[in-house]
Amino acid sequence: MTKQGWDQNVPLTRRARPGPVPDGADERRPPANDVSHPGTLPNRSGRHMILAVWTINDTANAFYQCSDVNF
Numbered sequence: 051m052t053k054q055g056w057d058q059n060v061p062l063t064r065r066a067r068p069g070p071v072p073d074g075a076d077e078r079r080p081p082a083n084d085v086s087h088p089g090t091l092p093n094r095s096g097r098h099m100i101l102a103v104w105t106i107n108d109t110a111n112a113f114y115q116c117s118d119v120n121f
Contacts, residue, residue, distance in 0.1 A: 051091065052098045062099060094121050 056066045102115040 051094065051100045054094055054096075056098070058097055066099075067101065096121060 052062070052066045097118070097120050100117040100119055102117070103112055104115075105112045
């Protein structure tokens with residue numbers, strides 16, 4: 051998730067977010083048909099971007115999902 055105070059009018063970079071959030075997923079086995087990753091979001095206000103990355107442990111593949119949210 052982007053840092054509080056990020057400028058939505060400039061291109062989004064890695065510096066706009068504080069760092070990865072651990073998810074606790076076990077990537078050594080295939081996922082179930084319905085997967086959820088509960089967690090607590092940091093305290094934010096205004097518009098933010100959330101970047102989710104799913105990496106596949108035994109390959110070079112990764113899937114990316116970006117969500118535009120407003121708190």
